[in-house]
Amino acid sequence: MSESPSPRWLDADERETWLAVISLTIRLPAALDRQLRRDAGIGHFEYQVLAGLSEAPDRTLRISELAEFADGSLPRVSQVVSRLERRGWVRRGSDPTDGRYTLATLTDTGWDKVVATAPGHVEQARRLVIDRFDPAERARLREFADRITAASADRHDGLPSR
Amino acid sequence: MSESPSPRWLDADERETWLAVISLTIRLPAALDRQLRRDAGIGHFEYQVLAGLSEAPDRTLRISELAEFADGSLPRVSQVVSRLERRGWVRRGSDPTDGRYTLATLTDTGWDKVVATAPGHVEQARRLVIDRFDPAERARLREFADRITAASADRHDGLPSR
DNA sequence: CGTGTTCACTTCAAGATGCAACCGACGCGG
DNA sequence: CCGCGTCGGTTGCATCTTGAAGTGAACACG
Secondary structure, X not given: XXXXXXXXXXXXXXXXXXXXXXXXXXXXXXXXXXXXXXXXXXXXXXXXXXXXXXXXXXXXXXXXXXXXXXXXXXXXXXXXXXXXXXOOOEEEEEOOOOOOOEEEEEOXXXXXXXXXXHHHHHHHHHHHOHHHOOHHHHHHHHHHHHHHHXXXXXXXXXXXOO | OOOOOOOOOOOHHHHHHHHHHHHHHHHHHHHHHHHHHHHHXXXXXXXXXXXXXXXXXXXXXXXXXXHHHHOOOHHHHHHHHHXXXXXXXXXXXXXXXXXXXXXXXXXXXXXHHHHHHHHHHHHHHHHHOHHHOOHHHHHHHHHHHHHHHHHHHOOOOOOOOO
């Protein structure tokens, strides 16, 4: 209780950058969701789960691996897998080597769904991001994004303050 | 129905960039929400609404202006304003010059809330983003973000076919 | 005026999320 | 073996978001 109540404000320039980044984090996911929802009837998160499975050996992953891959909480992934299971795209099973794990496996129908959906999604990824940057810019973009992501992952969130 | 079924895939490099950007759009908003929720009991969206009002003349904006400012749908903003109203931070009123508009006004209590919340939020913005880039990088970051945001805003989402 | 349309907003139902409590499956110490 | 803590997942609940339908105020046209 002896700190400066008002920290360094953002100047006009910093503010613009901040707003630009915030806008990005809102509009890009929204655009991805729209395209997927419209063309494939699934959200981006569900797509990530399906895509993750489609690339895994035996098209199978543990729920927890899936959660890490798709950047989601365990309850959320569990829910999503249930939904995908209901739609016939994923099958649940428990890991023979350790009954605590649950394995999610992509069905053949699920595989078909991914194959049908991926091209449109990749096209969107290109149109919204990838194709708008030349290789040098891309490297920089990636580095910038990683920098922010790393900071955000820091469980150092609040004001533990110095 | 006579196109290439499989478009240009992403190569390893492009893929990395893509994943980095996606990660950013998931982790940064999550980190912002965590800090605000924890320190102020509100989400980032609610904060944006309050902040928008706090900077507006008379601390007042139309719901629709608020929606545009905060990047949210009209129903969502309407709901949020109701919530904020219940908490005593915002007051509703109809526009005398055109009864169709609804004006949202920040109360004094609401102003205090913003004043109390802003420093922590700005600090977070600095730690996660702003302070990690020197001025030249910041300009570039902003330009990159704008490029993607502009593309995402394009109502050109899906596969307009052809 | 009167009818119809547009506009800004609100409401409602359905679906999605996060959080916290809960549950069964290991694994280790005794 | 038994008991206990841990680990991965699941479930329940409270909240939030979304999309569609509804409301009422202004305008437009005959």
